[in-house]
Amino acid sequence: MTHFARLLFDNPWTLFLIRVLNGGIFFLFGLGKAVQPHQQFYEVMKVYDILPQQFIPPVGSTLIYVDVIIGIFLFLGLFTRFSAWVVSGLLVFYMVIISQAVLRGIPLENCGCSGGYIELGTTPAQVLTRDLIMLASMLWFLFAKSRSALRLDAWVAGSDEDVLEITATEDEE
């Protein structure tokens, strides 16, 4: 990897941008669904035909609120790595769900993938491409050597973070 590429790959501000974009998108997708009657999302879930009817309301509502909470946590940089892993896991999960529907020939008029505040892709192919790009950026975020700028985690730790790092170094020695 060239020096420039490494500088870009591990740049805290590049990582900040990835974090804020992915967190913001998840938050808005979830918020768009949360403010609507949840029944609407349950109807979309029914189309995927993967869950027994009685599990759709609890799983549907949980997914909506997980999107909102994890999205805002990632956006703010709170429990950053945990949130980033959950977002990555959800992206994989959504991609598997959409792919299986496409492979089974289920017509997805509304895939329930956006929510109402922002529309990023409407057809399954567009949504899968979007999710793949988001997943790639999240993996970049997770495996970068630096940490993103302006994390609430760092602000909370404040000078304590330095103490923790010194101790960790001593432990390694």
Next chain:
Amino acid sequence: MSQKTAKEQRKANAGNAQRSAALKKYGIAVVVVLAVVGLIAAIVMTRETAGSISDKTPDPTAGKADAAVVVRVYEDFQCPACAGVQPVVEDLIKEYGDRVKFIFNDFPLPQHKNATTAAVAAQCVFDQGKYVEYAGVLFSKQAEWELLSTEKAQDKLRGYAQDLGVDVNKFNECVADSATADRVTEDLEEGRTLGVNSTPSFFVGDKKVTETPFSASLKNEIDAALKAAQ
């Protein structure tokens, strides 16, 4: 010895710092979650409802003009599910038309390339008083025009209007007028305000009806609304 003590002291400090940081972090997380819940509640409570929304331009309607019970329909002429539910809508108009007002709104989805063209054409037929019949034709002949180029689809849509006895010159003028497209956009924005993100979407009064089959759920909701309005 003193070096070891200093190291232990630093470790103890680090432990305390870690605990205090964790507490702060969980505290902030709780505040963030509460703020998000508050935001959701505020949006839900202040949002316009299907019953309170007012149209800037008139929408096509059917049924009793001053009915206490109003059904709002959001449709996309290129949507297969809307075509499938059209007979249900027509049956409901027949059964409840003397007691219920039906308001038809356009909600052309971006993935349907001729949906807006069809919505504009339907608005122009509405101006000449034949909306419900024309909507029925557009849905029943959806396969004929949905995949055509915009120009060819416009020709087809004009042909259907002509078959219903619509004045073609007025129709053409209306289709070319950007104000007609604005009426479609107004419907679309109104639908988004109400949280419509798929078609067909139905509201009986303020209540969004999402349960399928619509043939049963709409009847149930209309019956309940009529009973409540008595």
